[in-house]
Amino acid sequence: MQAQVALGDACEAVALDPAGQRVCVGQQAADVQSGGHRAHPAGEVARPAVEQCDRSAGVAALGVGQTDGELREGAPQLAVRLVGRLPRTFEHLVRGERAARVEELLGPGHSLVGREDQVVGHPLDTLGGAAGERAPGRVTGTGVAGPSRGVTVARGGHEMNGATSEHRPGPGGDTRVVDQRAIDLLTRHPLVDGHNDLPWALRRLAGPDPADAVAGTDLTAGLPQLQTDLPRLRAGRVGVQFWSVYVPCSFEGADAVTAVLEQVELVHRLTERYPSDLGAATTADDAEAAFAAGQVASLMGAEGGHCIGDSLGVLRSLRRLGVRYLTLTHNLNTAWADSATDEPVHGGLTDFGRAVVREMNRIGMVVDLSHVAATTMRDALATTTAPVLFTHSSCRAVTDHPRNVPDDVLGALAANGGVCMVTFVPRFVSAAAVEWDAQLQDAMAAAGLDHRDLRARDRFAADWDGPASPVATLDDVVAHVEHAREVAGIDHIGIGGDFDGTRELPVGLEDVSRYPALFAALLERGWSEDDCAKLAGRNALRVLRAVDDVSTA
Numbered sequence: 001m002q003a004q005v006a007l008g009d010a011c012e013a014v015a016l017d018p019a020g021q022r023v024c025v026g027q028q029a030a031d032v033q034s035g036g037h038r039a040h041p042a043g044e045v046a047r048p049a050v051e052q053c054d055r056s057a058g059v060a061a062l063g064v065g066q067t068d069g070e071l072r073e074g075a076p077q078l079a080v081r082l083v084g085r086l087p088r089t090f091e092h093l094v095r096g097e098r099a100a101r102v103e104e105l106l107g108p109g110h111s112l113v114g115r116e117d118q119v120v121g122h123p124l125d126t127l128g129g130a131a132g133e134r135a136p137g138r139v140t141g142t143g144v145a146g147p148s149r150g151v152t153v154a155r156g157g158h159e160m161n162g163a164t165s166e167h168r169p170g171p172g173g174d175t176r177v178v179d180q181r182a183i184d185l186l187t188r189h190p191l192v193d194g195h196n197d198l199p200w201a202l203r204r205l206a207g208p209d210p211a212d213a214v215a216g217t218d219l220t221a222g223l224p225q226l227q228t229d230l231p232r233l234r235a236g237r238v239g240v241q242f243w244s245v246y247v248p249c250s251f252e253g254a255d256a257v258t259a260v261l262e263q264v265e266l267v268h269r270l271t272e273r274y275p276s277d278l279g280a281a282t283t284a285d286d287a288e289a290a291f292a293a294g295q296v297a298s299l300m301g302a303e304g305g306h307c308i309g310d311s312l313g314v315l316r317s318l319r320r321l322g323v324r325y326l327t328l329t330h331n332l333n334t335a336w337a338d339s340a341t342d343e344p345v346h347g348g349l350t351d352f353g354r355a356v357v358r359e360m361n362r363i364g365m366v367v368d369l370s371h372v373a374a375t376t377m378r379d380a381l382a383t384t385t386a387p388v389l390f391t392h393s394s395c396r397a398v399t400d401h402p403r404n405v406p407d408d409v410l411g412a413l414a415a416n417g418g419v420c421m422v423t424f425v426p427r428f429v430s431a432a433a434v435e436w437d438a439q440l441q442d443a444m445a446a447a448g449l450d451h452r453d454l455r456a457r458d459r460f461a462a463d464w465d466g467p468a469s470p471v472a473t474l475d476d477v478v479a480h481v482e483h484a485r486e487v488a489g490i491d492h493i494g495i496g497g498d499f500d501g502t503r504e505l506p507v508g509l510e511d512v513s514r515y516p517a518l519f520a521a522l523l524e525r526g527w528s529e530d531d532c533a534k535l536a537g538r539n540a541l542r543v544l545r546a547v548d549d550v551s552t553a
Contacts, residue, residue: 182520185529190239190291191515192537194391194421194496198228199266200246201500210266214273227499227511230277235513239291240537242391243267245323246303249332257314260307264300264321271298282322283548284541301368301391304330305337312359325366325389328376331452338373340402341452348375357383364551366543377409386550387417387543392496394428394480401427401434410484413492417546419539420488421496422480424509426472429480433470458503474508478521490531494540
């Protein structure tokens, strides 16, 4: 039996020998298999290499013995002892026949898996012992830990082929009916996610060469350092993914152009390496065909208008290479458009900025207004003759962050035909997270650092001695989705999670496997399946078709 225990950015492979007398710990599963591990007798505490990890991970000790709380009456278990904040997944592992004792104590089908304030139950037979031995139980569900952030046992719920819904009573108190409706819905209707930063995450892991970035990570395996991999895309029923070919604002001029071309090549190589899972697509028809063939349709969007190097020729070249949208800015202004998170200098779009929008209409590239200032949003809407997308933005009336969309702009989407794809980033969906982020920004400024630099922000936040980051929830995201529906209309909303573009995510939406939980929550709140299908992807695909129609008119 082996499992991965995530500790900050490192990971320990853990195994029990067949007799259950020793616990073996190594950096990788291969270490344990080859004997290159640290072995400890049962009952002895094995201290993982916490010094190699972010200390905020909250893991104090790994050992064999009684767990705190619920299992103190049970037989010895392999356990992770927790202290304080835990930003990544941990597991309590139960081997073989001992699982029966856990079921006796806790109820049928319970293992223990937790994430910060949330605990998710996993099928015990996935944690089996010796070869051929399977522990009983196939039940999963979720629960919420108390203020101490200790271990809480998940009770009830059911298995959802890799995705579990938030555990709340549905009609008649039977969540299983609602959960299965969510799975069935996303099986029939493609879920179109507007923005995923996996390509840049792969570049950060293996370097800028696209060949190295793709070869260096096996997306068929579970990857605790990422929020996206192929098994979780499947579990989350993602049907169409816009992969962000993002370039940080620290890249300028020719360097930015080079970087975006490298990222485009990276996405092409991804679809070539995993042809049975990822299907290259550039049109809505392509996307639907890939979905029908059982693939995740893979499109590209360029994030940050600085990546065109102030050149309409580069813009046209990106479109020719298959890039379907351009986010007009990222965190800083461009020479022709104001960003939401920079000091305004243009008052929206310049004359060249309007020329960029008109050229995007002509060549069939979607105008993405996430990240731009409200003045830029309004100027773009006044200029474009095609529908726009906000590929990963939420509602400013619900959470007052400049990255979100004001109500007047949401209301204008009906006339434009565009779509706001609600994002999950905590500081865009939670007022408490906005307040915390403002404190972080002040602390960074005092240290002479730029809060808009995402890498600098992540490094500073990891060591900052300020208050712990507040926890956003799935319900926070639901509030934004419902507000967008009320103001923009059901035909003008979508989903853009921004996975692998943010360190923290709401409880219940921790990675790409969790989309069914969101739709289960909406169905529980009385959303019709037709409305959920529009939110999931029908609206976004309509925009893609309309943009193509404008370009060929």
